[in-house]
Amino acid sequence: MGNPFIKNFKIFTVYLLIWVFISLVHNAVIVFLLDVKLEQAFTESIVYNTLYFLLGISLWYTVSYNTLENYTPVKIFINHSAAAIITSAIWVLAGYYILINIFNDDKIYKSYLFNSGIWRFMIGIFFYAICVAVDYVIIYYHNFQQKLFRESELNALVKEAELKSLKYQINPHFIFNSLNSISSLTLSNPDKAREMTIKLSSFLRSTLSKNEKQKSKLSEEIANAKLYLDIEKVRFADKFEFVEELDPACKELEIPSMILQPLLENAIKHGVYESLDKVAINLKCKPEKEYLKIIVENNFDPEAVPRKGEGIGIKNIQNRMKLIYNQDNLVTVEKLNSLFRVNIYIPR
Amino acid sequence: MENKIKALVIDDEKLARDIVKTYLTKHPSVELAGECTNGFDAIKMINELSPDLIFLDIQMPKLTGFEMLEILENPPVIIFTTAFDQYAIKAFEVNATDYLLKPFSEERFAEAILRATKQIENKNDNTKQIDGLLKHIENRDEYLERVVVKIGQKISIIPVNDIKYIEAQDDYVMIYSDNGNFLKQKTMKYFEQNLDPAAFLRIHRSYIVNINNIKQIELFEKESYFALMNDGKKLPVSKSGYQELKLIFDK
Numbered sequence: 319m320g321n322p323f324i325k326n327f328k329i330f331t332v333y334l335l336i337w338v339f340i341s342l343v344h345n346a347v348i349v350f351l352l353d354v355k356l357e358q359a360f361t362e363s364i365v366y367n368t369l370y371f372l373l374g375i376s377l378w379y380t381v382s383y384n385t386l387e388n389y390t391p392v393k394i395f396i397n398h399s400a401a402a403i404i405t406s407a408i409w410v411l412a413g414y415y416i417l418i419n420i421f422n423d424d425k426i427y428k429s430y431l432f433n434s435g436i437w438r439f440m441i442g443i444f445f446y447a448i449c450v451a452v453d454y455v456i457i458y459y460h461n462f463q464q465k466l467f468r469e470s471e472l473n474a475l476v477k478e479a480e481l482k483s484l485k486y487q488i489n490p491h492f493i494f495n496s497l498n499s500i501s502s503l504t505l506s507n508p509d510k511a512r513e514m515t516i517k518l519s520s521f522l523r524s525t526l527s528k529n530e531k532q533k534s535k536l537s538e539e540i541a542n543a544k545l546y547l548d549i550e551k552v553r554f555a556d557k558f559e560f561v562e563e564l565d566p567a568c569k570e571l572e573i574p575s576m577i578l579q580p581l582l583e584n585a586i587k588h589g590v591y592e593s594l595d596k597v598a599i600n601l602k603c604k605p606e607k608e609y610l611k612i613i614v615e616n617n618f619d620p621e622a623v624p625r626k627g628e629g630i631g632i633k634n635i636q637n638r639m640k641l642i643y644n645q646d647n648l649v650t651v652e653k654l655n656s657l658f659r660v661n662i663y664i665p666r
Numbered sequence: 667m668e669n670k671i672k673a674l675v676i677d678d679e680k681l682a683r684d685i686v687k688t689y690l691t692k693h694p695s696v697e698l699a700g701e702c703t704n705g706f707d708a709i710k711m712i713n714e715l716s717p718d719l720i721f722l723d724i725q726m727p728k729l730t731g732f733e734m735l736e737i738l739e740n741p742p743v744i745i746f747t748t749a750f751d752q753y754a755i756k757a758f759e760v761n762a763t764d765y766l767l768k769p770f771s772e773e774r775f776a777e778a779i780l781r782a783t784k785q786i787e788n789k790n791d792n793t794k795q796i797d798g799l800l801k802h803i804e805n806r807d808e809y810l811e812r813v814v815v816k817i818g819q820k821i822s823i824i825p826v827n828d829i830k831y832i833e834a835q836d837d838y839v840m841i842y843s844d845n846g847n848f849l850k851q852k853t854m855k856y857f858e859q860n861l862d863p864a865a866f867l868r869i870h871r872s873y874i875v876n877i878n879n880i881k882q883i884e885l886f887e888k889e890s891y892f893a894l895m896n897d898g899k900k901l902p903v904s905k906s907g908y909q910e911l912k913l914i915f916d917k
Contacts (some may be wrong), residue, residue, distance in 0.1 A: 493748035
């Protein structure tokens, strides 16, 4: 976030007006209470307040580096105390030398200026505290708004993913072809037809129920994805083989729901649908540093000419992962000769 | 009827073929001549067996049902079997002999057989029907991703990204691609409308080029330009083509 006192015209104007007001008060106080000559009072208030007006803007930088994300509260307090003393000292001395040079001949004013130094210093500390407090309020308000914005964006995306998953996973092509398989099986193998009906129902049910939840256990997601694969297996018999390698330590970890199944669907669509030969689909889940790494890979016919829709599913997952974890590069895609691999890193 | 109807079942899913085969056993007038699982095999089989009737799925590996139709010279009567394809269904309604939406009932199947039988008996020429169907399919609001061509017995699939440029040649177009040149019976207008305008531009009455393949535009003589392609070939550019190229290259 850039300095709002420079970048934001509204904040800048308000800030300027506040300093004009402070200057007037300053002027009034020293004229009426301390009997300073009007001309001197006017110059003094302009010099000192202009100086702090500038200092105040630059204080933003000390604040934006001293956030709770970077330092402990104690450290921040120490940093600011030191900064307050230094800033105030610079302010008082700078003003003092400017005014001394302007009113060099007036001894009374000079001694007044000298004696009031300690008071000015205190006021400097006070200004510092106010400026810093305002800066923090701005920063946290800004962050808060951003968080709200991100959350609403995430919600919209999840909603969209839900709708899409309803449309995709309950992809009409998949559904009607599965129903056709069942219809065919009722003639040749009623037991298998019943089994497939049950699998299809479980898959639809779990897909429908998962929508509200954002995350679920890896083992649950794998179970759901396997239901899907089982159904495709009935349709495509020996056209693909699924192998999973699941590190037991990962089972209970949570992953965003509706990420694994679309990936496997992708593998089926671009691997199995387009290939005449057998396709191997591998799923590997293992811990890697502070991540849970999920790999989905499938071989594909490199000669098959790509059709529409390639990459959209993965793009969707990339977007969702970015919004959920606020981190880039959590989903990477590798295409090697005839192997297509998607790596997903889920922060733990 | 003396002669049995020779039928072919084309579908990549075994269970889907099975049900057609099972239903067919109740129709002694139709004889199952064969079955196949993809468009390539299907074309070979159709040429070998010249069936009277085919049951054709649309989504298949290698060649889709529609791409198959594009390169079949004497297409038999077709009953489409498909699960879901909104564009296709619309096209069928207008043009196909019949279409069966999976899963379909035995009664519905019998109806389709009846219709097809009539058409075969009347020896209706269905080329027109298929042309109409393909025209309808062309009107999808998606751009082409691949072009299927057949030269002799060889079928090639050209990804549109591999196309360098297309040249008009009477009733045909010549497609120049990374993998050779292919003649196809389509109009320039068809390609102009169905190729992604972000990548392809008609620079001249006789030329559509892949913009990524243009090396530079050169002045030939006053107000006359040609496009130098990456492979060194020079193609004429019309006035309006030049204006559009300028717009693209100035971006």
